[in-house]
Amino acid sequence: NAGVTQTPKFQVLKTGQSMTLQCAQDMNHNSMYWYRQDPGMGLRLIYYSASEGTTDKGEVPNGYNVSRLNKREFSLRLESAAPSQTSVYFCASSEQRINEKLFFGSGTQLSVL
Amino acid sequence: AQSVTQLGSHVSVSEGALVLLRCNYSSSVPPYLFWYVQYPNQGLQLLLKYTTGATLVKGINGFEAEFKKSETSFHLTKPSAHMSDAAEYFCAVTSSGGYQKVTFGTGTKLQVIP
Numbered sequence: 001n002a003g004v005t006q007t008p009k010f011q012v013l014k015t016g017q018s019m020t021l022q023c024a025q026d027m028n029h030n031s032m033y034w035y036r037q038d039p040g041m042g043l044r045l046i047y048y049s050a051s052e053g054t055t056d057k058g059e060v061p062n063g064y065n066v067s068r069l070n071k072r073e074f075s076l077r078l079e080s081a082a083p084s085q086t087s088v089y090f091c092a093s094s095e096q097r098i099n100e101k102l103f104f105g106s107g108t109q110l111s112v113l
Numbered sequence: 114a115q116s117v118t119q120l121g122s123h124v125s126v127s128e129g130a131l132v133l134l135r136c137n138y139s140s141s142v143p144p145y146l147f148w149y150v151q152y153p154n155q156g157l158q159l160l161l162k163y164t165t166g167a168t169l170v171k172g173i174n175g176f177e178a179e180f181k182k183s184e185t186s187f188h189l190t191k192p193s194a195h196m197s198d199a200a201e202y203f204c205a206v207t208s209s210g211g212y213q214k215v216t217f218g219t220g221t222k223l224q225v226i227p
Binding site for chain 2: 033041099105107
């Protein structure tokens, strides 16, 4: 019953460092998403992938890149981390139908110093 | 464009009291509406969803929500709060016209006082 698995759970970076957040789902979902959660701002969509081979920008894509490696995996890369990217990051997946629920991973807490 | 507004970032209720968490939405097309719950240090889980049909939707853990188109609201209620209900609750909306793109509200933290 793995569902959506995110790694790492915690990460501390220095300004300017790069890193990749990994996400994998085992539910054969077509759609995958990256959100960031900040206090008082709810969840904001960074990037999403409607299906394997496609990616699109969400509400706050600046400073991030994504790769839909295959149907299971969707990674988020910070090329040059900034303090403004300190946040909790959630990966999610869903069936492609419009009214289907999202399944979330347990999150990655990222601090950029 | 679609959006949701959750009134009250923090709500406190006594154990056994009514829980009412407010959500108003904006959507140019018929919306699909969701309530998610987030327990500490966890991801979000679906409580309930409204798609079409019956406007009163029942979810898990005794929660329910009513879709009121005239008021553009989708408030979450539970008749009697339990200590285990303490969590953060998010209202969310998505609408037709393409693949799923969900917009979340800013969240309401529910505190249950013994």
